[in-house]
Amino acid sequence: MESPSGRQNTSAEVEQETLDLRQVKEADTGARDFTHEDLDALEFTWTIVDGRLLALDRFIPSHPGGPLINRAVGRDSSDLFHAHHTSEMARAVLAKCFVGYVKSTQASNCRIRTELNKRLEAYIKTAKTGTPWAEVIAFSMLSLFSIWTYFVYVQGYFWLNILSSWFWWRHLDAGLHSVVHGDFRYSETLHRGLYRAYSLLCHHMLDHYEGNPLSLSQHFEHHLYTNDFRKDPDWTVFAVGRNWIRRHACNAWQPYNAWQVFYWLPVRCLLEPVTEILTMLATCMNGASQVFEAPAGLEKFTARVEDVVSWWFEAFVSPGFQGAAFLFQPWQQALSALILSRAIAKLVLLPFAEVQHFLMPDESFQDEEFVLRQLRTTANLRLSNPVVRLLDFLMFHGDSLQVEHHLWPAMSFVHLRQASQILKNTCQELGLPYHEIGFWEAYYKVWEQVKVHSEQPE
Structure with a gap:
């Protein structure tokens, strides 16, 4: 049985969850009804799931999904809840949060979600979960990546670089994505190890996926407002400013957009990679200079050093930047391989990423x-x-x-x-x-x- 965090429950936990769920349903029969006026006067943090009022103050610090729960505060979060919990047993975790019903609430219509979750739950129950396949695949791929870096950066296998760097570039980003979403649930130790590895190899995407403790990350915001160009960060953050390529009416029009039908692919394959490389180089240099600034304290100085080291590590090892190749190969060969490999990567990954x-x-x-x-x-x-x-x-x-x-x-x-x-x-x-x-x-x-x-x- 799957828990809300994705970890496999033991039989004892399942029995306890079943008991908790039964107790909640029994308690529902005598629960108080709240009006919308009552909600305005509540002195605790609350949300509504399927017409039930839940108090969240004690649950927020231990929420397996981290800060994503903040999006549920003070609103009907039925859609959000069902999007991240496929099993009915997830409701058992909210047993101690139940307060009562909300009268005349505009509850979300979740008929389709309920039907889909019911069909997916049957598969999840029967799926083989004894072997931590996600972790096995992750460690195997990281081992293959280390071998790949030796042949490409040290030995200078030019065509191996050109034909396969797109795969590893996307793998590292998706690996960090998988860690943040909790795909590696078998062991907390393994999870921490994979998080450290992927956050080093794909450090520039860490803030996008993780955000900060006070707000949701842009990636989680994207999941909440997918393809809504008014709220989705993929549009409100990444698709604003002086874009060379205007792919939607919400993008600001620029005079040079009139010719973009002819140059959009060269811009994507050549101009974007060059600017991304220069941006990474500038970030690494600025970070190195900040290390020499007077620290506000040992803790902040240590965090600053770790951040700078992570940026430089990615710049040297990531297939998107390949700094290590410049140490072992003539710079002309390393540079041409880097630019060409990134151009091929942009071409291959366009349908996947866009x-x-x-x-x-x-x-x-x-x-x-x-x-x-x-x-x-x-x-x-x-x-x-x-x-x-x-x-x-x-x-x-x-x-x-x-x-x-x-x-x-x-x-x-x-x-x-x-x-x-x-x-x-x-x-x-x-x-x-x-x-x-x-x-x-x-x-x-x-x-x-x-x-x-x-x-x-x-």
């Missing part, structure tokens, strides 16, 4: 159930070749399975492929939308978007 998030919602969909809105606005990348599917899986969490990942962010990547088939069959049965886009079709889709938004708005 297309799934550009089915922008129509205004009429805004009040729909969360699940239905996700199904309308997110797409999977259709991969029919089994070798390609294996590569996609080894890049962690199946980058092509964005629909399932958006609906169940807490689900381990080892379950997503099976969940995809269950969800696809369910959508066909219930007449729900389920989008899949071919790899080459993705390029045409992006080109069409760029062409449409190259016109200056009136």
Whole structure:
């Protein structure tokens, strides 16, 4: 049985959760009803799940999902709760939080979510979980990566670098993504070790995934408001400013956008990699200079040094920057391999990293159930070749399975492929939308978007 944090429960824990859940249901019969006026006067931190009022003060510090629970405070969080908890037993954890019912609450319509969770729960119960496959895959891939770095950086295998660096570049980012989402649940020690490894190898993405203790990370915000260009950080943060490529009307139009139909691919494959490399170099140099500033205290100085070391470590080892290659190869060869490998990576990864998030919602969909809105606005990348599917899986969490990942962010990547088939069959049965886009079709889709938004708005 799966706990809300994704860890496998023991039989004793399951029995206790069943007892707690039964006690909650019995307590519900005599529970107090609250009005919306009552909520304004409450002196504790609360949320509403399926019409039940919950007090969160004692639960927030121990919440397995960390600061994500802050998004539930003071609102009806039914959609948020069901998105991150596939089992009904997750309700047992909230047993001691139950306060009463909220009268006339505008509870979320979760009919579709309930049906999908019911079908996925049957699979999760029968899935083989005795072997920590996620951890086995992670450590195996990190070992292969260390071998790859030796042949590419030290021995200078030029074509091995060009043809495979995109895979490792994306793997390291997805590995950090998997750690943050809790995919490695078998052992806290293993989890900490993998977190340390991936946060070193992909340090520049750490703040995006983790955020800070006072707020949600941009990545969690993205999961809450996927493809809503008013709230999704992928639009409000990353898609603002002086963009060379204008792919949506929410992007500010610039005079040079008028010609972007002809130059958007060279910009993506050449200009973006160069600017990213220069940005990393500037960050490392600025960080090194900050180490020599007068520290405010030993603790802050140590944290500053660790941060700078992490930046430099990534700059030397990451396939996206390859600083170590410049120590063992002629700089001309190392530089040309770096630029060309990044250009190839941008080409190969475009459908994985971009297309799934550009089915922008129509205004009429805004009040729909969360699940239905996700199904309308997110797409999977259709991969029919089994070798390609294996590569996609080894890049962690199946980058092509964005629909399932958006609906169940807490689900381990080892379950997503099976969940995809269950969800696809369910959508066909219930007449729900389920989008899949071919790899080459993705390029045409992006080109069409760029062409449409190259016109200056009136």
